[in-house]
Amino acid sequence: MKKIVIVGGGAGGLQLATSLGRHFAFNRFGRRNKSPAAEVTLIDKNRTHIWKPLLHQVATGALDSSLDALNYQVHARANGFHFELGSLQGLNRTERTIELAEVCGEDGKPLVPARELEYDYLVIALGSQSNDFNTPGVRDNCQFLDSAEQAQKFHNKLLDRFLQLENRVRDTVAIAIVGGGATGVELAAELVDAVHEMGHYGRIKNGDLKVTLIEAGPHLLPALPPRLGNSSAKELTNLGVRVLTGTQVAEANANGFVTKDGEEIPADIRVWAAGVKAPDFLQQLDGLALNRQNQIEVETTLRSKSDPNIFALGDCAGCIDAREHKVPPRAQAAQQMAKTARDNLINLVEKPEAPLQPFTYKDHGSLVSLSKFDAVGSLMGGLVKGSLTIEGRLAGLAYRSLYRMHLAALHGWPKAMLLYLIGQANRFVKPRLKMH
Numbered sequence: 001m002k003k004i005v006i007v008g009g010g011a012g013g014l015q016l017a018t019s020l021g022r023h024f025a026f027n028r029f030g031r032r033n034k035s036p037a038a039e040v041t042l043i044d045k046n047r048t049h050i051w052k053p054l055l056h057q058v059a060t061g062a063l064d065s066s067l068d069a070l071n072y073q074v075h076a077r078a079n080g081f082h083f084e085l086g087s088l089q090g091l092n093r094t095e096r097t098i099e100l101a102e103v104c105g106e107d108g109k110p111l112v113p114a115r116e117l118e119y120d121y122l123v124i125a126l127g128s129q130s131n132d133f134n135t136p137g138v139r140d141n142c143q144f145l146d147s148a149e150q151a152q153k154f155h156n157k158l159l160d161r162f163l164q165l166e167n168r169v170r171d172t173v174a175i176a177i178v179g180g181g182a183t184g185v186e187l188a189a190e191l192v193d194a195v196h197e198m199g200h201y202g203r204i205k206n207g208d209l210k211v212t213l214i215e216a217g218p219h220l221l222p223a224l225p226p227r228l229g230n231s232s233a234k235e236l237t238n239l240g241v242r243v244l245t246g247t248q249v250a251e252a253n254a255n256g257f258v259t260k261d262g263e264e265i266p267a268d269i270r271v272w273a274a275g276v277k278a279p280d281f282l283q284q285l286d287g288l289a290l291n292r293q294n295q296i297e298v299e300t301t302l303r304s305k306s307d308p309n310i311f312a313l314g315d316c317a318g319c320i321d322a323r324e325h326k327v328p329p330r331a332q333a334a335q336q337m338a339k340t341a342r343d344n345l346i347n348l349v350e351k352p353e354a355p356l357q358p359f360t361y362k363d364h365g366s367l368v369s370l371s372k373f374d375a376v377g378s379l380m381g382g383l384v385k386g387s388l389t390i391e392g393r394l395a396g397l398a399y400r401s402l403y404r405m406h407l408a409a410l411h412g413w414p415k416a417m418l419l420y421l422i423g424q425a426n427r428f429v430k431p432r433l434k435m436h
Helices: 012-025 054-061 070-078 146-165 183-196 226-238 281-282 331-350 393-412 412-427
Strands: 001-006 038-044 082-085 088-092 096-100 110-112 116-119 119-125 173-178 209-214 242-244 249-253 257-258 265-268 267-271 310-312 365-370 376-380 387-390
Touching: 001 012, 001 331, 012 038, 012 070, 012 331, 012 393, 038 070, 038 365, 054 146, 054 183, 054 393, 070 082, 119 331, 146 173, 146 267, 173 183, 173 257, 183 209, 183 226, 183 365, 226 242, 226 365, 226 376, 257 376, 310 331, 331 393, 365 393, 376 393, 393 412
Parallel strands: 001 038, 001 119, 038 082, 119 310, 173 209, 173 267, 209 242
Antiparallel strands: 088 096, 096 116, 249 257, 257 265, 365 376, 376 387
């Protein structure tokens, strides 16, 4: 029996583990195979999964991660794969083993010792982290939104500042966000909505929160047409957000940001959402070839150029697809890669003589939500002929459908729709904002 080990339970890794687990563990009648051709193991340092594009909602409290998170252990049991809690800290390509770091409790005491796992095929799907471009002070003075843990940390800081506003310990709270991409724009809009919702439960007013959004480029949302970036800037400005484009940050400190022009932008909470790169520790993984963004260089089949038994997908994979296009670090790319990796791994296990399939990225466009106020985006590729820019309710509907499709890939459409109905019911019985 072959051993397939997947490291990273993000959008691509979890989808891959789910589909491979179902394929090998169950027959066409839905019964468990007594002798499966492969055993699938998913490894992640967290116990639960939150879709990364929703982390800005976790940060503001618009989404309760304790209700919406998917438990890896439970999901693994239902879908025919194994789950191991741990962090990758070593790779031995000769022995085909990986080393997981010890697991410690909240008190710092070890719960599970460091251990080794064998593999026949290894898939690395570790995602990405924020790129501070070596800007002085960013690592020590800024909040990031790369994980649910970081989003919850931001949420706790936000609640602390709201408490001070409620008790008039301070008159205003300033939040500055560097990065005018989807994360920065969506977070700015959600913050405005969070203040509005908090006003229903206390004495906080809309003007009590000062939000500044800083973008180095000429317009917001550089992945979208300039018109949509400018439209988003106008909408945010109308909501009270100070939008600065063409502004480069030279330094972050405990009081805020300093631009290259010398302007000081004060901020009680500082968020860095500009640029991404693959995790730095990939450089230590037994000589795997990496590109300048620390991404693992892969063939069009998603096999590592350094080792045919190792695959990479998602943000940590440096891939030039079959059309010779560089694949961008986006959730839809990770999900598409998971489908190609699934087919290729099944062939390697069941039909080793069959050629592996090359990956071709299909850009379906980008959608950005401005909380309940608006949404903008572009649809393209297989969804429409050419490219279509959309705004308003249509864009909002399309944006919300992305999460439904992610849930359907993991649970199937019946359960995904049931989860949607449960979510709608919770809107009537729970506060619209998580306040703890």
